[in-house]
Amino acid sequence: METNNQKQTANIDRRSFLLNATAVGAGAVLAPLVASAEAKAAEGAAGGDTHSVPAAAGSVLTMAEVLRVAREKLYPRCRVCPECNGVACAGEVPGFGGIGSGASFKNNYESLAKVHLQMRTFHEIKKPDTAISIFGETVSFPVLSAATGGVTYNMGGKMSEEDYVDAIIGGCRAAGTLPLIADGIGDPMEVFQRRMNVVKQYGGKVVVLIKPKTQDEIIKRIHMVEEVGGVAFGIDIDSAGRAARAVPGQTVEPKTPKQLAELAKATKLPFFIKGVMTADEAQMAVDAGAKAIGVSNHGGRVLDHTPGVAQILPAIAKKVKGKITIIADGAVRHGADVLKLLALGADATLVGRPLVRGAHGAGKDGVALILNGIRTELVDSMVLTGTARARDVSARIIAEV
Numbered sequence: 001m002e003t004n005n006q007k008q009t010a011n012i013d014r015r016s017f018l019l020n021a022t023a024v025g026a027g028a029v030l031a032p033l034v035a036s037a038e039a040k041a042a043e044g045a046a047g048g049d050t051h052s053v054p055a056a057a058g059s060v061l062t063m064a065e066v067l068r069v070a071r072e073k074l075y076p077r078c079r080v081c082p083e084c085n086g087v088a089c090a091g092e093v094p095g096f097g098g099i100g101s102g103a104s105f106k107n108n109y110e111s112l113a114k115v116h117l118q119m120r121t122f123h124e125i126k127k128p129d130t131a132i133s134i135f136g137e138t139v140s141f142p143v144l145s146a147a148t149g150g151v152t153y154n155m156g157g158k159m160s161e162e163d164y165v166d167a168i169i170g171g172c173r174a175a176g177t178l179p180l181i182a183d184g185i186g187d188p189m190e191v192f193q194r195r196m197n198v199v200k201q202y203g204g205k206v207v208v209l210i211k212p213k214t215q216d217e218i219i220k221r222i223h224m225v226e227e228v229g230g231v232a233f234g235i236d237i238d239s240a241g242r243a244a245r246a247v248p249g250q251t252v253e254p255k256t257p258k259q260l261a262e263l264a265k266a267t268k269l270p271f272f273i274k275g276v277m278t279a280d281e282a283q284m285a286v287d288a289g290a291k292a293i294g295v296s297n298h299g300g301r302v303l304d305h306t307p308g309v310a311q312i313l314p315a316i317a318k319k320v321k322g323k324i325t326i327i328a329d330g331a332v333r334h335g336a337d338v339l340k341l342l343a344l345g346a347d348a349t350l351v352g353r354p355l356v357r358g359a360h361g362a363g364k365d366g367v368a369l370i371l372n373g374i375r376t377e378l379v380d381s382m383v384l385t386g387t388a389r390a391r392d393v394s395a396r397i398i399a400e401v
């Protein structure tokens with residue numbers, strides 16, 4: 001039997017193994033991922049796969065290269081682990097981890113992994129339709145970029161704010177989907193304006209998240225989003241945990257239903273409330289006039305020991321499906337993860353950490369490469385579960401095992 005000391009040593013060894021593997025570059029631990037990405041890129045050259053894209057003339061950008069550069073730029077904040085599951089980075093907030101024990105991040109990953117898909121191949125669905133409509137736009141598949149911010153304190157300062165936002169918007173645009181743009185608790189208006197300038201260069205068509213600041217501060221920013229042609233605005237209300245420690249000029253706060261309704265009425269833009277984890281608050285979001293909710297624990301970064309998103313999504317969908325758009329996020333890494341969340345009741349999903357890596361690995365091309373890879377996997381998963389349309393995924397594809 002392992003003693004506590006032995007257990008601790010084993011944990012430390014596993015952790016330092018990951019650290020070292022990252023430090024030495026494409027170490028043995030990463031070899032299987034790299035090999036499979038390269039194999040897929042090779043397949044892609046023959047069969048139109050999307051794990052590689054033409055980079056500069058004569059060269060092809062591969063997933064292996066994107067991850068190698070991302071690892072160089074992001075280490076030690078992100079170790080670009082073979083499985084992005086919250087284990088190696090537990091407790092690293094700021095950074096890439098989940099807060100405290102890291103349980104909430106790990107619960108997202110583990111709860112999704114516990115969902116199994118029913119394989120069905122006796123049908124005629126060969127080219128499933130992955131497109132959905134969201135915030136008045138048609139997107140090529142039900143995956144949007146999650147809002148990710150903190151280029152310095154979270155990501156290590158290797159990209160400027162403008163270059164990062166450009167990579168996320170440009171990559172989403174290339175993959176035919178919508179980006180979400182983040183806001184920082186301590187960001188002055190000037191930083192928000194710089195982000196909006198990049199949005200304007202793209203002619204708008206983004207969803208802008210605003211921290212749950214004071215009502216006036218939010219409404220000022222909503223008007224800026226309107227000006228640059230944003231398609232929706234949101235608040236990540238789960239960032240309100242810092243309310244008790246707010247300092248002048250950096251207030252975040254929980255919101256009453258009345259305040260939420262006031263925000264919904266402040267603009268014609270659809271209102272997205274991200275950070276809903278219970279069925280009763282999902283219903284309150286509907287009542288407040290929101291057009292979408294984000295079933296999200298903020299990637300496990302705000303409150304330790306929440307359930308995983310896949311665990312609580314069915315109860316929320318039971319209450320509000322069809323009344324409001326349900327967007328789920330947390331540990332979506334592959335196309336099958338997207339399909340699972342849709343079958344559990346989501347209308348769309350977000351992807352966070354993988355796209356931060358894509359942006360650091362190769363800017364907008366890296367973001368597009370990762371998104372297109374997820375879309376290819378989604379298509380294959382839909383064929384193999386007999387799912388014709390992403391906007392109409394049956395709970396029947398979940399295997400009760």
Ligand SMILES: Cc1cc2nc3c(=O)[nH]c(=O)nc-3n(C[C@H](O)[C@H](O)[C@H](O)COP(=O)(O)O)c2cc1C
Pocket residue numbers: 095096097146147148149150154155182183184209236274296297298299300301329330331332350351352353354356
């Ligand atoms: C480095 C980093 C920064 C983030 N910044 C924000 C943010 O500014 N606003 C926000 O709403 N969510 C933020 N999130 C949470 C993501 O939007 C999303 O909920 C989470 O990353 C989803 O989980 P995933 O990364 O496992 O896909 C951040 C997440 C990470 C990893």
